[in-house]
Amino acid sequence: xxxxxxxxxxxxxxxxxxxxLNCDYTNSMFDYFxxxxxxxxxxxxxxxxxxxxxxxxxxxxxTVFLNKSAKHLSLHIVPSQPGDSAVYFCAATIIQGAxxxxxxxxxxxxxxx
Amino acid sequence: DAMxxxxxxxxxxxxxxxxxxxxxxxxxxxxxxxxxxKSSQAPKLLFHYYDKDFNNEAxxxxxxxxxxxxxxxxxxxxxxxxxxxxxxxxxxxxREGRWAxxxxxxxxxxxxxx
Numbered sequence: 001x002x003x004x005x006x007x008x009x010x011x012x013x014x015x016x017x018x019x020x021l022n023c024d025y026t027n028s029m030f031d032y033f034x035x036x037x038x039x040x041x042x043x044x045x046x047x048x049x050x051x052x053x054x055x056x057x058x059x060x061x062x063t064v065f066l067n068k069s070a071k072h073l074s075l076h077i078v079p080s081q082p083g084d085s086a087v088y089f090c091a092a093t094i095i096q097g098a099x100x101x102x103x104x105x106x107x108x109x110x111x112x113x
Numbered sequence: 114d115a116m117x118x119x120x121x122x123x124x125x126x127x128x129x130x131x132x133x134x135x136x137x138x139x140x141x142x143x144x145x146x147x148x149x150x151k152s153s154q155a156p157k158l159l160f161h162y163y164d165k166d167f168n169n170e171a172x173x174x175x176x177x178x179x180x181x182x183x184x185x186x187x188x189x190x191x192x193x194x195x196x197x198x199x200x201x202x203x204x205x206x207x208r209e210g211r212w213a214x215x216x217x218x219x220x221x222x223x224x225x226x227x
Contacts, residue, residue, distance in 0.1 A: 002155070009153065034215065043117070043203055043218030044156075089156070100146070101205075101216060103155040 003027045004092050006104035014112050019077040021107050023090030026071065030092040034101065035064060035075045038087045047088075048075070051095075080111045116140050119204050119219035126194055126226055134189040134222045136204030145187040146216060147179060148203040156203055162187060194226045 005024045013019045031052040036044035050057040050064045057064050063076045077084055090104040117138045126132040143164050148156040160169045162181045178190045201223050205216040
């Protein structure tokens with residue numbers, strides 16, 4: 001039972017344009033959502049998060065949007081840069097619980113010059 | 114400086130031969146996790162330690178065990194590796210509290226069972 005799904009295994013975007021990565025979840029108990037970025041041969045690194053009490057969180061070029069009714073979140077990167085090429089994982093958790101992260105399968109983002 | 118360090122980075126082991134992966138942290142975080150990630154799949158939580166309390170996931174095979182001798186170190190023991198255990202194994206840490214969800218990951222150990 002895949003509770004967090006990233007349906008696009010890969011995405012290719014031109015440098016300078018907007019990258020939009022999507023994530024869906026099924027467990028309505030999730031109340032905290034995170035995006036992790038992973039370069040080859042490295043562990044995932046935390047990028048940005050959002051609490052379920054918000055619908056938007058912004059950090060520089062990165063914005064995460066949360067639509068609770070649709071159980072959907074998205075990560076917007078604008079403008080996209082070559083260094084953004086990586087695998088992006090969406091993750092979800094229940095803050096008051098054991099705080100275990102449930103990950104999606106990841107989306108490989110490639111930024112083309 | 115690396116804060117969560119996993120050793121070795123790459124490990125090849127024979128079918129059925131016990132193997133131990135190690136993780137150390139300099140963050141003094143009280144929660145440590147082990148994740149298994151197979152190719153093109155989501156990282157899957159195997160178990161985690163909350164201080165000394167061990168928490169096993171229901172679907173983690175008995176073949177997988179863990180030890181945490183102190184705050185800084187955590188080990189993953191695979192007693193009799195099978196070919197299906199070939200994967201990347203990720204160790205992560207987090208601090209109890211509001212931001213505990215923002216786990217810090219090590220670089221991973223890529224295990225190949227032959």
